[in-house]
Amino acid sequence: MLKCWKCGVEKEAIKEVFCSKCNFIQEPHDTKNFFQLFDIKESFDIDTKLLTNSYRRLQNIIHPDKFSNKSSEEKNISQEYSSLINRAYNTLQLPLNRALHILQLKGEKIDEDQKVVDTEFLMKIMEINEEIENAENPEQLKMLNEQNKRVISEICKKISICFKNNDIEEAKRYIVQLKYYNSISHHVNGILRTRGIVD
Numbered sequence: 001m002l003k004c005w006k007c008g009v010e011k012e013a014i015k016e017v018f019c020s021k022c023n024f025i026q027e028p029h030d031t032k033n034f035f036q037l038f039d040i041k042e043s044f045d046i047d048t049k050l051l052t053n054s055y056r057r058l059q060n061i062i063h064p065d066k067f068s069n070k071s072s073e074e075k076n077i078s079q080e081y082s083s084l085i086n087r088a089y090n091t092l093q094l095p096l097n098r099a100l101h102i103l104q105l106k107g108e109k110i111d112e113d114q115k116v117v118d119t120e121f122l123m124k125i126m127e128i129n130e131e132i133e134n135a136e137n138p139e140q141l142k143m144l145n146e147q148n149k150r151v152i153s154e155i156c157k158k159i160s161i162c163f164k165n166n167d168i169e170e171a172k173r174y175i176v177q178l179k180y181y182n183s184i185s186h187h188v189n190g191i192l193r194t195r196g197i198v199d
Contacts, residue, residue, distance in 0.1 A: 002029070004019040004021065004022060004024065004026060005024075005026070005027055005073075006019060006022050006024040007019060007021050007022040007024070009021040009022070017058070017061060017062060017081070018061075024074065025062060025067070025074055025077050025078055025081070026077070027077050027080070027081075028077075028080055028081045028084045032104070032105070033105055034087075034088035034091050034092050034101060035092070037084070037085065037088050038051055038054040038055065038058070038088065038089075038092070039054065040054065042102070042105070043163075044095075044098060044099060044102060044156075044159060044160045044163045045160050046092065046098070048093060051089070051092055051093065052089075052093075055085060055089045058081075058085050059082065059085060062078050062081045062082055062085070063078065063082055064078045064079050064082055066078065095152075095156050095159070095178065096175070096178050096179060096182055099159055099163075099171070099175045099178065100175065102163060103168070103171070103172070103175070106168065108168055108172070110172050110175060110176060117173070117176055117177060117180070121177065121180075125180050125184070128144070128148075128184055129184065129187065131144060132144055132184070132187055132188055132191065135191075138192065138195060138197050141188055141191060141192055142192075144188055145185065145188045145189070145192075148181055148184050148185055148188065149185070151181055152178065152181050152182070152185070155174050155177055155178050155181065156178070158174045159171055159174045159175060159178065162174060
């Protein structure tokens with residue numbers, strides 16, 4: 001049990017944003033589990049609408065603007081809390097970041113020198129990037145982008161199955177693939193933006 005920094009009453013470590021006794025904002029618990037911060041189930045398959053609602057609810061009550069007339073301690077805590085919530089939300093909102101976070105929670109990581117993709121896969125990625133560079137019009141780029149989105153969707157399904165089966169090594173392999181296809185997405189969208197086209 002932790003104690004309120006203001007009045008000293010014991011409090012639940014994670015979920016209490018404000019002290020139940022003195023109602024002062026509490027210092028954010030040094031949690032490494034962002035799912036707990038939003039009080040949602042630890043899973044790759046999350047309800048992103050539920051996540052967004054939880055994020056907005058928390059920001060609505062702890063945003064620094066709400067503490068403009070409070071003490072310096074409360075202002076600092078609200079800024080720290082708000083920063084943590086933003087970081088956690090940005091992590092859980094995106095499939096790749098979420099997958100990497102789950103790996104971290106399991107004490108796993110993808111080493112830079114770990115061979116999780118084969119030469120054939122890398123050749124395929126190179127070919128796709130060449131197609132993007134050689135695309136003659138926005139329609140071709142958009143078509144490639146849609147194809148890429150479908151591939152990403154399929155990879156995410158496979159990552160989900162791997163986590164459900166606790167097949168961490170296979171999950172790592174698909175997560176690395178997801179990194180490559182995410183890069184392709186950024187590549188296409190970057191070209192479209194330079195041409196003044198918003199996808």
